Amino acid sequence: MKINDVLGLNSRNHLYTSVYNTRIGKKIANSKLKTKKVLRHEGVRVPKSYAVIRNQEDLERFDFLTLPNDFVIKPDNGLGGQGIIVVERGGMYAGEWVTSQGTVMNVEDLKLQIADILAGQYSMDDLADVAYVEERVRVHPVFAKYSYHGTPDIRVIVFNMVPVMSYVRLPTEESGGRANLFQGAAAVGIDMATGITTYGVHHAKPTDFFPGSRRKLSGIQIPQWDDVLETAIKAASSVGLGYMASDIVLQPDDDPEKPSTPMILEINAQPGLKIQIANRAGLRERLERIKGLKIKDAKHGIRIAKALFADPKLMEKGLGRKAVGAYEDVEVWGNNGERRVVRAKIDTGADSSSIDKTLAGELGLLDTDNFLYNTHFESALGRTMRQVVGIRYVMAGRKMKSRVSVAERSKVKYKMLIGKRDLKDFVIVVD
Ligand SMILES: Nc1ncnc2c1ncn2[C@@H]1O[C@H](COP(=O)(O)OP(=O)(O)O)[C@@H](O)[C@H]1O
Ligand SMILES: [Mg+2]
Incomplete structure (x- = not known):
């Protein structure tokens, strides 16, 4: 710096x-x-605000027993945490509370604190202030x-x-x-x-x-x-x-x-x-x-x-975040113990990742114990049904546990596409 x-x-x-x-x-x-x-x-x-206490009259009228077991009392115009009381739970008896510092306070103690706030003791400009009670x-x-x-x-x-x-x-x-x-x-x-x-x-x-x-x-x-x-x-x-x-x-x-x-x-x-x-x-x-x-x-x-x-x-x-390029060599962990390096294309236009059917088969990813569900898939060729299977792979040094849809990609150069869902923790660097 x-x-x-x-x-x-x-x-x-x-x-x-x-x-x-x-x-x-x-x-x-x-x-x-x-x-x-x-x-x-x-x-x-x-x-949520539980109560706003603007003056001594409000204070006298306020029924503390309506408060829940935890709440926070604050000056409207305070700073640096001064004048704030954090109440964590109710005490042993009704009308008693325990603060985050472990102090037990009763109605009289809370009233004194609020009176101090009203008198401007914690206010930035030393003028009379307003106290409020809010959700903890x-x-x-x-x-x-x-x-x-x-x-x-x-x-x-x-x-x-x-x-x-x-x-x-x-x-x-x-x-x-x-x-x-x-x-x-x-x-x-x-x-x-x-x-x-x-x-x-x-x-x-x-x-x-x-x-x-x-x-x-x-x-x-x-x-x-x-x-x-x-x-x-x-x-x-x-x-x-x-x-x-x-x-x-x-x-x-x-x-x-x-x-x-x-x-x-x-x-x-x-x-x-x-x-x-x-x-x-x-x-x-x-x-x-x-x-x-x-x-x-x-x-x-x-x-x-x-x-x-x-x-x-x-x-x-x-x-x-790890950086990935437009193409990445990823290591796919087969269901059969085999590990295969596959050149994948980073595809931010797709929501989820997909893999070639033949490759998936060779790696045991189509085994029934690895099958997740079928999904409808819209493409230029119309609506088709695709299998979605579990997959584990390593990309840019990070272990990924995800799911991929299985597609016919035998004629295309890249046997795997990495979609947006798998790219959340990466930055994409295109030179
Ligand atoms: N409603 C609340 N619930 C839990 N803790 C609170 C609440 N309001 C304030 N605090 C605690 O008090 C600190 C100071 O509160 P804040 O509203 O920021 O006032 P200040 O202007 O005094 O900093 C907070 O950082 C938080 O730790
Ligand atoms: Mg603050």
Whole structure:
């Protein structure tokens, strides 16, 4: 990382936040409740609000016993995790709760906390503030080993509809259930191309491990990466900020088979610059590259981000996407133990892969124990029925376990076509 690539506070304010961000956008970003309202209206998910408490009267009237067993109390105008109480579960008696720090709180304790919030104790501008109670976002199983009693948040910086840099912040024992660096949370950069974590940071120092453990911070695949990026882009367009950060959490579904829901916790019109340390990359250079580009929609923005901001080190280590050319020699593992190198054509026009019938037969792939199902196939010759069978093969050093349709390809040069479904984890390089 060259010093010129690093974005400093002054440049951030002069070159980006003040030029690309409207006053209204900034006003929305400064209030978490306003942000939630705008985003909800635009169809971007946010945690459910249980209650908004604007003044002492509201507080006296509020019935705490209507709250579920877990929830979060927050100041509308807070920052750095201050004033936030994360309640993880109900206590031994009704009207008692246990926080993520293990403290038992009763109704009086919660009231005191909210009174402090109302008095502006945690507010950015020291003025009277509003308190609210919202749905607690639980820890996604992927992060269970890397967060101490708190929900990690994934920050994505979006500029001109392109996600430019990202990191995930992980609550530690020290940070008390909140994913704020200032409270002592750890952070780790994320490769834009794959959503795989890269370089860890704790208290502004590089670290390979989650604080207090030997668990490696690199190599974690962020679930639903494209969804996360799309949510960040949608949030930026909804609020009308050209340059901003979204803090995104993944609310896991009760059914572990189902995907989690990306939700926005808050947005920031002047995001901090430590994200550059966790990515060992400078923001300035990335921003310069996409300034002025005409971005059609979120999908387009994501494509650009993946193409431009892939982490080079990750590629080298083989953690990132492997590259394939227009043709690849793949090693097919036969059902009969034979391994055969086959020159395959990369075919992004096809959804699934296919293989020549004779070759499949020779490799035992047509054996009944390998048969999956029949499918209708549309081609220039009309509608035909094809067998779909299981296949294992190695492509660009990566083991693939997939399925292929069986076709008559004896007269064509390439006995195997690799379709889109098998290409998800690869970048296609055509020279
Ligand atoms: N609804 C929630 N569910 C679970 N954890 C939350 C929730 N809201 C906040 N937190 C925790 O507190 C941290 C700070 O919350 P955030 O809304 O980003 O406020 P701040 O502006 O103080 O950073 C989050 O990173 C997360 O770890
Ligand atoms: Mg935050």
